[in-house]
Amino acid sequence: DADVTQTPRNRITKTGKRIMLECSQTKGHDRMYWYRQDPGLGLRLIYYSFDVKDINKGEISDGYSVSRQAQAKFSLSLESAIPNQTALYFCATSDYPRPYGRAGELFFGEGSRLTVL
């Protein structure tokens, strides 16, 4: 089984619908992230959480919300989906940074492809 699991893997929905993307991990990492990827725009950070009680906005948080239900679970919600939220969404985890600024690598889930009609 994958260490970082995203559900659903594919979803087609209509404008105005509420959508939740779920992420669970078995790596035991405290830090979890949601990214969105669009062709030509790279990976952009939506929200991140460094522990269960810590939630932070990323560079493109408008129109999204998150919930950190447990150390292992981090969900992304689109309260009212719109077509320009059509994208590939990735959840990722990382370990606590190592000494001397050597932060841990990101481990990505397989992605959730969302299409908003």
Place this chain on the structure above:
Amino acid sequence: QKEVEQNSGPLSVPEGAIASLNCTYSDRVSQSFFWYRQYSGKSPELIMSIYSNGDKEDGRFTAQLNKASQYVSLLIRDSQPSDSATYLCAVIGGSNYKLTFGKGTLLTVNP
């Protein structure tokens, strides 16, 4: 706005050649640098990390870092068709340990 810049490509090289991928970053206090490889439709995977000036070699991959020039590169020797992918440069700056990704360079290795 902290930025990470990469040429979008596509970069096309023949099999067996050296592929050179470049990345510049704007945040002078950046301290950790990564190269991720992403096959089409798949998730990114880490292939190299580098933290200090100079070269770091791992198999056919060499990462080069020059903090004075705010420049990091990835060399792929003896390129193979299986190296065809998008390569993402990522940088951690400041103290919050968030990665900032470049937009990626598409590499195509022709048999």
